[in-house]
Amino acid sequence: MAPTIDLFALTRDSRQRSHKLLVMYLTCGYCEHNWTFPLAREVFAAGADIIELGMPFSDPLADGPTIQAASQHALDNGTTSKEYFEGASQISELGPTLFMGYLNSVTSIPHFLERAHDAQLCGLVLPGGPVTSESFSSFEQFSARLNLPRIPFISPTSSQDRIAQIDVMDAPFIYAVSIAGVTGARAQLDTSVDTYLAGLKKSLKTPFLAGFGVSSPETARRIVSIADGVIVGSALLDGIGSSASLEQACKFTSEFVQSLREAIDEPLSA
Amino acid sequence: MSYDYPDINGFFGEYGGQFIPETLVAPCQELARQYRTAALDPGFHQELMWHLHDFAGRPTPLYPAERLSDRFGFQIFLKREDLVHTGAHKLNNALGQALLAMRIGKTRVIAETGAGQHGVATATVCARFGLECVVYMGAKDMERQAPNVARMKMLGSEVRAVTSGTQTLKDATSEAIRDWVTNVHDTFYLIGSVVGPHPYPLMVREFQKVIGEETREQCADRGIVPQILLACVGGGSNAIGFFFPFIEFSGVQLIGVEAGGEGDGSPHHAAALTRGTPGVLHGSRSYVLQNIDGQILEAHSISAGLDYPGIGPEHSFLFDTGRVSYVRVSDDQALASARELAKLEGIIPALESAHALAHLAKLKQEGFTKTAIVCLSGRGDKDMGTYGAHN
Ligand SMILES: Cc1ncc(COP(=O)(O)O)c(C=O)c1O
Numbered sequence: 001m002a003p004t005i006d007l008f009a010l011t012r013d014s015r016q017r018s019h020k021l022l023v024m025y026l027t028c029g030y031c032e033h034n035w036t037f038p039l040a041r042e043v044f045a046a047g048a049d050i051i052e053l054g055m056p057f058s059d060p061l062a063d064g065p066t067i068q069a070a071s072q073h074a075l076d077n078g079t080t081s082k083e084y085f086e087g088a089s090q091i092s093e094l095g096p097t098l099f100m101g102y103l104n105s106v107t108s109i110p111h112f113l114e115r116a117h118d119a120q121l122c123g124l125v126l127p128g129g130p131v132t133s134e135s136f137s138s139f140e141q142f143s144a145r146l147n148l149p150r151i152p153f154i155s156p157t158s159s160q161d162r163i164a165q166i167d168v169m170d171a172p173f174i175y176a177v178s179i180a181g182v183t184g185a186r187a188q189l190d191t192s193v194d195t196y197l198a199g200l201k202k203s204l205k206t207p208f209l210a211g212f213g214v215s216s217p218e219t220a221r222r223i224v225s226i227a228d229g230v231i232v233g234s235a236l237l238d239g240i241g242s243s244a245s246l247e248q249a250c251k252f253t254s255e256f257v258q259s260l261r262e263a264i265d266e267p268l269s270a
Numbered sequence: 271m272s273y274d275y276p277d278i279n280g281f282f283g284e285y286g287g288q289f290i291p292e293t294l295v296a297p298c299q300e301l302a303r304q305y306r307t308a309a310l311d312p313g314f315h316q317e318l319m320w321h322l323h324d325f326a327g328r329p330t331p332l333y334p335a336e337r338l339s340d341r342f343g344f345q346i347f348l349k350r351e352d353l354v355h356t357g358a359h360k361l362n363n364a365l366g367q368a369l370l371a372m373r374i375g376k377t378r379v380i381a382e383t384g385a386g387q388h389g390v391a392t393a394t395v396c397a398r399f400g401l402e403c404v405v406y407m408g409a410k411d412m413e414r415q416a417p418n419v420a421r422m423k424m425l426g427s428e429v430r431a432v433t434s435g436t437q438t439l440k441d442a443t444s445e446a447i448r449d450w451v452t453n454v455h456d457t458f459y460l461i462g463s464v465v466g467p468h469p470y471p472l473m474v475r476e477f478q479k480v481i482g483e484e485t486r487e488q489c490a491d492r493g494i495v496p497q498i499l500l501a502c503v504g505g506g507s508n509a510i511g512f513f514f515p516f517i518e519f520s521g522v523q524l525i526g527v528e529a530g531g532e533g534d535g536s537p538h539h540a541a542a543l544t545r546g547t548p549g550v551l552h553g554s555r556s557y558v559l560q561n562i563d564g565q566i567l568e569a570h571s572i573s574a575g576l577d578y579p580g581i582g583p584e585h586s587f588l589f590d591t592g593r594v595s596y597v598r599v600s601d602d603q604a605l606a607s608a609r610e611l612a613k614l615e616g617i618i619p620a621l622e623s624a625h626a627l628a629h630l631a632k633l634k635q636e637g638f639t640k641t642a643i644v645c646l647s648g649r650g651d652k653d654m655g656t657y658g659a660h661n
Contacts, residue, residue, distance in 0.1 A: 057564075057565065058435065058565040058566045059435070059440065059441075059444050059551060059552070059566050060444075061290075061291065061444055061447050061448065061451075061552070061553075062291040062448075062451065063448075064448070068434060069434075072434070072435065075565065080563055081562075081563045102550075102564075103289055103550045104549045104550045104551065104558075104560065104564040104566070105563065105564045106564075107549065107550060107564065108547075108549055108560060108562070108563065108564025109562070109563055109564055110562070127291055128289065128290065128291055129288070129289045129290045129291060129292070129295075129553075130287070130288070130289050130290075152292075153291070153292035154292060155291070155292040155293040155295075156293070157292075157293050157294075157295070157296045157297060157454065158292060158295070158296060159296055162295070162296070177291075177292060177293060180293045180451065180452065180454060180455070181293070181451055181452040182448050182451055182452060
């Protein structure tokens with residue numbers, strides 16, 4: 001069993017080396033149970049740094065149509081917490097893996113944090129909140145003790161005070177929501193995103209990765225010219241969902257992730 | 271005994287709070303601040319009172335239901351929220367929130383609706399104040415509450431069918447929240463019950479407590495001393511509005527009636543408190559219907575307005591503390607009680623309200639002999655299809 005990866009060290013070192021991080025999101029159990037692991041293998045092989053493994057939830061408030069439908073599909077396929085933890089411990093063997101999901105899974109599934117820890121997960125991403133510990137301090141302390149850091153969010157609506165407050169929360173990275181809205185591939189991101197990210201770059205000491213709405217290598221590149229990395233989910237699921245077979249889905253995944261990696265790694269002066 | 275909830279972070283004990291995407295954090299804090307300012311402004315109250323009086327038709331009668339009283343052998347009064355303009359208590363809250371929306375300068379209003387009563391109330395105030403209005407409604411509910419869909423459209427609102435998940439109130443609420451996250455710069459989310467993130471459970475209670483305040487005055491004026499107050503509980507707004515002004519009167523027993531659906535042996539029910547467990551749904555921590563993995567379960571009630579797997583956080587708190595008792599009645603009991611009220615009193619109740627009425631039989635069984643007041647939260651026009659189909 002590989003030791004749990006220290007996400008703090010990973011983001012710190014990447015920044016030092018000017019290596020931009022590529023994080024890919026996959027819904028556990030989508031399209032079929034036995035697709036998740038082979039797809040994850042393609043994702044890492046094609047150059048992603050981190051996988052966010054989605055725990056499907058019945059009521060994903062922060063998600064747009066793609067992740068909603070993928071979650072529903074996975075649940076209809078019989079995906080349960082057993083599959084989340086099994087999937088997580090297999091994928092963690094391949095590379096750094098986080099859980100992405102909703103608080104009700106975390107608080108309701110028996111021994112969630114211990115099991116996530118045992119599966120070698122290196123963090124938790126909860127886009128539906130809570131964002132800071134003001135509403136859930138006991139849980140916060142618990143997950144810190146288990147070395148399972150929770151990734152805080154910042155959005156374009158966050159105030160300067162709040163940004164400062166989140167910056168000192170001692171997180172391995174901050175998830176900067178690129179637009180006020182839900183997840184889902186957008187053809188284009190407005191230029192206001194660049195201004196907002198540039199503002200964050202000035203105010204934040206903690207490394208920050210941007211996501212929500214990123215669908216193309218061009219946009220990914222635009223984002224990493226400012227942020228420490230980029231997070232892509234719905235665009236990958238859209239491609240997987242329209243694949244007729246696992247083989248096709250793997251091929252799409254490999255090519256798509258590779259195209260993102262190449263765009264991100266292109267020298268800035270090019 | 272002084273009752274002072276929620277706390278500054280919106281918690282009723284361990285329930286409530288703000289469990290929301292980061293994009294909504296600043297807007298919710300701003301809303302809480304704006305609400306606090308408005309609540310302290312006599313001008314805001316005056317304007318709201320004027321609309322409640324001249325537009326909504328308040329105060330509503332506290333009606334002695336004599337033939338129903340004869341039938342059960344104890345004194346029964348009905349608080350007639352069915353006589354509020356648009357046919358349910360929902361307008362009390364919609365007026366309050368719409369005035370707040372305008373005060374803050376929002377021009378677009380969104381809402382979720384189950385039975386369609388909150389949707390109609392929201393469409394009504396938006397028409398009255400000239401605000402753009404979009405109502406999210408589960409496709410299944412649009413079918414069973416068709417008259418209300420037609421009303422919303424005639425009032426100039428757009429009704430968006432929600433086809434995800436269970437296609438009922440739960441998914442309509444999720445969809446409304448997603449719209450809100452996306453359009454929060456110009457959009458006011460007008461929530462229909464005492465659910466959602468802080469400050470909604472507080473705000474909606476304050477806008478609905480007019481029900482209980484009037485009742486208290488009417489009792490004092492007429493020398494009525496109630497021992498029991500009864501209300502149906504969906505999200506819980508008519509119940510909290512009715513109970514809250516009595517909460518510190520320990521001599522008054524407060525009973526909330528949940529939708530027991532197909533009965534205690536069946537998994538098809540909407541009794542979030544008495545058959546659920548604590549969880550997080552739609553922005554706050556409260557009792558919910560969920561499975562072992564925390565997936566929210568589909569609720570079932572014959573009444574669309576009670577067909578919701580969650581409940582307001584304040585009810586969770588009052589359930590745990592025992593200040594309010596919660597009971598269940600089944601679909602069939604509610605249907606029978608609606609028929610009985612129609613025949614004995616000439617009042618066709620909403621199916622939701624019929625749940626509260628159905629508990630009267632239990633009180634009689636238990637030997638109750640004093641005075642009970644039932645919150646008749648709405649009228650039954652919207653349910654004629656269901657009543658007809660279950661003859
Ligand atoms: C007439 C009536 N009563 C009760 C309810 C349930 O809501 P609440 O529990 O918030 O009062 C509804 C909801 O649509 C309703 O239309």
